Amino acid sequence: MSTKSFFRRALVVSAAVGVAGVAGAGIASAHVTADVYGKPAEKGGYGAIVLRVPNEEQNAGTTKIEVTLPENAAISSARTKPVPGWTADIDKSGDVVTKITWTAEDGNEIPAGTTSYQEFAFTAGPLPEDQDSLMLATKQTYSDGTVADWAQPSDGDKEPDYPAPVVELAANSGDGHGHGGSGADSAAAEPEHSAEATDDTARWLGGAGLIVGALGLGFGAGATLRARKKTSA
Template sequence: MRTRTALRTHVRRLAVPATLAAGAVLLIAGPASAHVTVQPGQATAGAADQVFAFRVPNESDTASTVEVDVHFPTDHPIASALVGPVAGWTSQVKTTKLTTPIQTDDGPVTDAVSEIIWTGGKIAPGQYQDFTVDFGQLPTDAKQLEFKTLQTYSDGTVVRWIDTPATSGGAEPQHPAPTLDLTAAGSGSTSGSTNVKTTAASGQTTTAASSGDSDDAARVLGGVGVAVGVAGVVLGFLGWRRGGRGSAS
């Protein structure tokens, strides 16, 4: 029969692949952090009356999100904005006087939205909330709009989502600003505003596990890594049992 020393040695050997499997899971799941985004992230330049959602995930383990402050671009202003109701939250819309009026189908617009602030509600850890806005006419003189956002937590922490997103091949900043890509009319792009309206109608906070396909994929791969690690430990243990029985006979 094997001695206790031999058993300990065998257990240590089994622990190595298990540890490596756990490390692989962390490497896979680690990068799947969520950011504040605009949903959908693409629309046609010059389009009007489309609904978008600012999706705000809670990345804190202990504090709730209690305020969301979204700043609209004033260099490429949006003609108007209607805020959708969100249960438990109150919205405040701020406007700015434009030096050059926006020409729309309904005539010139001299004031544009500069900021929308949501307060009064909370997003608990592990959850996200969609804040929907019906945009008026989108600008035609820009390819991308940035919506710099301040996210305030119940413990006083403020996360500033204000960094310019990375260009193709560049390193992603830690806190990129939510962006909306604008494409030329007739390019075949779709805004997906119908799906956002369906989501907005509920006005409910949703668990962050559903916030994006990338997060789901990371969790699936992480689960596979755990399963592989556990299977390796089990198979190794069974092999030791067989070996032990063989030596005993």
């Protein structure tokens, strides 16, 4: 195989992988989701939960997020991680946390379009000991008054149009993790570090790609010069 053919095929493969990656990212970020970074959320313990909220309106930004905690979960404590430009309020009914609301200050909403998202981290507990998952119905309010109600439970393999975020609860390990405020708070801070690590990896891969591309161009130029010299000779 000639050098020219090799690099032509390499460019085609790289382009295909890039397109697939972008398409996959779009699909994965299509709905509001709930994730747990670090240690799993355990039954009877405190979980550090992160809501990932993508904007899905082309001409309006997201201005408010409301998360309703199930009444039968009887969660008595919740704490939010500050989000710059947003205020957080925790509602309780007696000793039970019922709702957490984040509201954007002017100019700090999740931008209009379909390329931006924001993460809202909080700790909650004690988590129910008799349930395997925690469904977090979430309302997403846009600047034009539109409300997306992410509250539909998933039914088998078919995903509803507006699925509610769900957190899977692990069995209690009995090691004491997740039962103290400091442990839950440190776990809630992990998404920021995870994002930084992801950014560093992306930069490293991007730099490596540029180096490989430069080497390819160098080899191609060398081959062209050698061919010209042979022709002149």
